[in-house]
Amino acid sequence: MYSYSEFDEAFVRERVAQFRAQVERRIEGSLTEDEFKPLRLMNGLYLQLHAYMLRVAIPYGTLNGRQMRQLAMIARRWDKGYGHFTTRQNIQFNWPELRDVPDMLDALADVGMHAIQTSGNTIRNVTADHFAGAAADEIADPRPLAELIRQWSTDHPEFQFLPRKFKIAVTGSPADRAVTAAHDIGLRIVERDGAQGVQVIVGGGLGRTPMIGKVLAEFVPEDDLLPYLEAVVAVYNLLGRRDNKYKARIKITVHENGIEEISRLVDEEFARRKPMFQGVDQALLSAIRAQFAPPVFAEPQTTALPADAAFRSFYDTNTGPHRAPGYRIVTISLKSHGATPGDATAEQMEVIADLAERYGHDEIRISHEQNVILPHVPLHHLAAIHEALKDAGLSTANIGLVSDIIACPGMDYCALATARSIPVAQEIATRFDELKLEHDIGPLKIKISGCINACGHHHVGHIGILGLDRAGVENYQITLGGDAGPDAVIGERTGPGFAYDEIVPAIERLLRAYLDLREDRDETFLDAYRRVGMAPFKAALYPASEEARADAA
Amino acid sequence: MPRAFTPKVVTANALLEGDVVYLTADDRWTRNHSEAELIEDEAHAQIRLLDAEARAGEIVGAYLADAIPGPNGPEPVHFREAFRTRGPSNYPHGKQEGV
Numbered sequence: 079m080y081s082y083s084e085f086d087e088a089f090v091r092e093r094v095a096q097f098r099a100q101v102e103r104r105i106e107g108s109l110t111e112d113e114f115k116p117l118r119l120m121n122g123l124y125l126q127l128h129a130y131m132l133r134v135a136i137p138y139g140t141l142n143g144r145q146m147r148q149l150a151m152i153a154r155r156w157d158k159g160y161g162h163f164t165t166r167q168n169i170q171f172n173w174p175e176l177r178d179v180p181d182m183l184d185a186l187a188d189v190g191m192h193a194i195q196t197s198g199n200t201i202r203n204v205t206a207d208h209f210a211g212a213a214a215d216e217i218a219d220p221r222p223l224a225e226l227i228r229q230w231s232t233d234h235p236e237f238q239f240l241p242r243k244f245k246i247a248v249t250g251s252p253a254d255r256a257v258t259a260a261h262d263i264g265l266r267i268v269e270r271d272g273a274q275g276v277q278v279i280v281g282g283g284l285g286r287t288p289m290i291g292k293v294l295a296e297f298v299p300e301d302d303l304l305p306y307l308e309a310v311v312a313v314y315n316l317l318g319r320r321d322n323k324y325k326a327r328i329k330i331t332v333h334e335n336g337i338e339e340i341s342r343l344v345d346e347e348f349a350r351r352k353p354m355f356q357g358v359d360q361a362l363l364s365a366i367r368a369q370f371a372p373p374v375f376a377e378p379q380t381t382a383l384p385a386d387a388a389f390r391s392f393y394d395t396n397t398g399p400h401r402a403p404g405y406r407i408v409t410i411s412l413k414s415h416g417a418t419p420g421d422a423t424a425e426q427m428e429v430i431a432d433l434a435e436r437y438g439h440d441e442i443r444i445s446h447e448q449n450v451i452l453p454h455v456p457l458h459h460l461a462a463i464h465e466a467l468k469d470a471g472l473s474t475a476n477i478g479l480v481s482d483i484i485a486c487p488g489m490d491y492c493a494l495a496t497a498r499s500i501p502v503a504q505e506i507a508t509r510f511d512e513l514k515l516e517h518d519i520g521p522l523k524i525k526i527s528g529c530i531n532a533c534g535h536h537h538v539g540h541i542g543i544l545g546l547d548r549a550g551v552e553n554y555q556i557t558l559g560g561d562a563g564p565d566a567v568i569g570e571r572t573g574p575g576f577a578y579d580e581i582v583p584a585i586e587r588l589l590r591a592y593l594d595l596r597e598d599r600d601e602t603f604l605d606a607y608r609r610v611g612m613a614p615f616k617a618a619l620y621p622a623s624e625e626a627r628a629d630a631a
Numbered sequence: 632m633p634r635a636f637t638p639k640v641v642t643a644n645a646l647l648e649g650d651v652v653y654l655t656a657d658d659r660w661t662r663n664h665s666e667a668e669l670i671e672d673e674a675h676a677q678i679r680l681l682d683a684e685a686r687a688g689e690i691v692g693a694y695l696a697d698a699i700p701g702p703n704g705p706e707p708v709h710f711r712e713a714f715r716t717r718g719p720s721n722y723p724h725g726k727q728e729g730v
Contacts, residue, residue: 105647107688125691127711128718128725129649158724173724176647418721489711490719498714500721550709 079140079441080225080369082190089233090187093194097121098180105177120200122193123179126493132171132179133196134186138206138224138248139167139444143431146442148189150427156182161427163412163420165484165533166245167205167444168196172491194232199240201231201311205247207255208445211372212407212453214399218267218274220250222367223303226359229366230304237311241318242326244311245283248276252564257446259291259566260284260538262328263310268297275299280310280340281332284532288568289329292337294344302352304359309347313340373439373454378404381458391475391517392464397455406460408438408452409445410467411482414474415511419485419503420448429470433463446535447484449477479516480524480589481507484535488528488545489552495528497545497552498578502526505582510589519589521602523562538562540604541588542569543581554581556588558615559607570612572619584619591618639676640667640698640705641683642715643690651715651726652690654683660690662726664716665704670695 082090097117104114118124122133134149141149149169153161156178157171164170174182186192195202204224211219227246231237237244247261258264264279275297282291298306314328317335325334332340383393397406410430413419422430430450434442437459443451455463467473476482483506486492488499503526510516525539529546536542542557553575560569576584589603595614596606607615641654652660653667661667670676676695683693697708707713718725 105688111687111691125644125649127715128651129644158722172719173649175649489714490721498720500719504721547711552710 079142079221080137080366086190087187090190090192090194091184093121093192094180094183094187097183101176101180116198119197120194121179121183122196123174124197124493126172126487126491127489128491129173130176130179131491132174132182132193133164134169134171134191134193135196135203136167136169136191136444137228138204138210138221139208139446140210140221141442141444142440143435143442145189145191146427146431146434148185148191150424150431152182152185153427154424160421160423162418162487163422163444163448163450165446165448165486165535166203167208167446168203169444170487172487197243198238199242199244200238201227201234201240201244201246204228204231205245205256205261205446207249207251208443208447208451209255209398209407209453210250210443211370211441212400212405213251213253214401215253216251216401217269218250219370219372220248220256220265220267222363222370223265223267223276223300224248225366225370226304226363227307229362230307230359236308237315240311240315241320241331242323242328244314244328246307254564255445257535257538257562257566258282259564260288260535260562261291262314263307264291265303270297273299276303278306278310281329281337282566283327283329284535284537285327286324286530286532287329288532288537289333290566290568291329292332294337294341300363301357301360302348305352305355306344306348308351309344312347312351313343317343372401373441375402375405375454376456379456379458381460383457384461384464388468388473388475389461389464392467392473393460395475395479395517396477397460400454402454404457406455406457408455408460408463409477410450410452410472411474411476412449412472413476413482413507414471415476415481416504416508418500419483422450426470426472429466429472433466437463447482449482476507476516478521478523480510480519480522481516482523483507484523484525484539486527486529486533488526488534492528494531495545496530496547497528497554499526499528499534499543499545502543502545502554502578502581506585509582509586513586515589515593518599519593519603520599521604522589524585525560535562536560537568538566539569540607541585543585544575546575548575552578554578556584556619558588558612559604561604572612572616574620587618587621588615591615636671636673636676637697637708638699638705639670639695640664641670641676641679641693642667642696642712643683643693646687646689646691649691654679654693658682664698664707664712665701667698667705669698669700669705
């Protein structure tokens with residue numbers, strides 16, 4: 079994986095020193111909050127409902143053991159002993175005190191990490207497939223491109239004050255585990271005539287106006303990528319609306335101007351910019367690529383895997399095919415039933431760091447689904463890993479099932495939220511664990527957002543839940559049929575929302591209806607929804623209104 | 632007829648810790664909602680908000696939140712403000728810690 083150059087190190091240290099001085103000036107009174115706020119946001123420091131929150135970038139979700147251990151140390155020393163992994167592959171600390179933040183940033187810099195551009199109207203942390211470099215179905219590891227984009231976009235002088243925030247995701251697999259179609263720019267590595275390039279998708283996004291991105295270029299050769307991206311962002315920077323923050327994202331720019339016009343402007347801009355890139359970016363890319371060389375995989379060993387039910391369930395549910403023979407990708411669930419999705423204690427982070435170092439080529443990934451991945455695990459270490467995870471409360475075998483829920487922090491933490499998300503996720507997970515229906519229901523993605531900004535990706539959940547404030551009471555709308563995969567789909571709203579104490583029973587009715595109507599166990603919830611449509615699910619959700627309709631007829 | 636004024640408290644977050652705080656009648660910042668000054672006059676509420684905003688070295692983001700009188704002092708009206716008096720619902724952190 080990428081390790082900091084002297085330039086990176088000096089740059090990050092200088093930013094910490096600047097911020098330390100800014101914090102001091104705020105506390106002694108020579109900076110007002112209006113002056114200080116943009117400065118703290120540029121360094122990832124938010125003020126939430128109950129406390130400050132520091133959002134730390136985990137570039138394309140990749141970490142090593144030493145970095146994970148440092149996150150544990152930070153959680154223990156300056157926070158409340160835990161961290162929250164987010165849907166953008168970042169980590170958030172929910173309880174820092176203002177005076178401590180510069181020390182936290184210095185501690186991050188000690189392990190080559192930072193919180194720069196995790197807020198503000200800039201290009202944010204670049205996200206990628208969490209199985210990158212390990213997946214059996216991958217064309218190429220997307221992380222060298224993601225790292226190139228990180229370096230290009232960090233402190234890019236032209237793009238520090240964009241009309242709105244800007245998110246880029248990269249996948250190297252046609253399976254698209256990075257939700258590229260719901261990003262401002264989604265990049266998919268593709269091959270043409272034996273050469274690698276990227277398909278560029280633009281104008282996707284969730285939030286109050288959810289849109290699936292449109293293909294801007296079917297194939298951009300790798301050596302044109304940065305000038306092409308720069309052209310796209312430059313066009314947006316001039317054309318994007320600054321008069322209304324709700325219409326400022328590039329999805330609206332694309333919608334209002336049309337993809338053809340955007341394409342024409344980007345091509346013009348690209349022609350101007352391309353000559354300015356004289357190969358430095360490609361030299362840099364080769365150097366980066368060398369740092370992402372795959373580990374030397376061990377020869378496969380004949381291994382008898384444990385036969386006990388808990389291990390089998392873990393193996394079947396939480397591990398997946400690896401590119402190398404004798405290896406598996408292990409997903410560690412941060413969704414034990416009743417726990418807060420995405421939270422890990424300092425002790426758990428240390429266990430994960432140990433396991434990665436001891437058994438997994440020292441590599442860790444964070445997924446946008448708020449789980450942790452050991453990407454390279456030899457089969458013969460799986461039993462030991464499972465035992466260690468069990469002891470740490472990390473062995474829940476629920477990846478891709480009903481309790482593997484994405485949930486934003488919601489009104490338990492977030493100042494923007496209109497309702498809580500976390501307890502809804504906790505109660506759904508607890509309920510279906512009690513019912514012992516989880517494995518029977520099978521693959522299902524529930525995603526919960528506590529406001530219209532959709533950090534919980536509810537629009538692309540097979541079942542999406544959106545928490546709103548309806549006349550001073552929490553109210554939850556349900557959408558069905560969303561899909562975050564390569565052919566991404568925005569879910570459809572079922573009808574009126576449900577009160578806080580009605581939402582879990584509503585989800586139960588919905589899933590019992592699915593179990594009744596599916597053709598067989600192989601027909602997933604999403605397949606069934608696509609076959610039968612909304613009507614039977616609506617009838618299950620709103621039995622009273624169905625009865626009223628029958629009475630009227 | 633003008634709408635009746637809903638009583639208010641002045642609330643903010645403490646500059647250093649980020650904790651939720653409320654302005655008292657004797658110009659202290661308290662972490663306890665029931666000790667807040669319940670302001671029943673709109674003009675007075677605006678003045679108290681200005682007073683709070685002038686204390687930028689102590690707090691961040693002062694605003695007026697609806698409140699009603701209760702047996703032990705002012706009580707929040709909206710669920711968001713009720714959460715702010717306690718802390719998150721997933722851990723016993725924040726103000727509810729140690730209570």
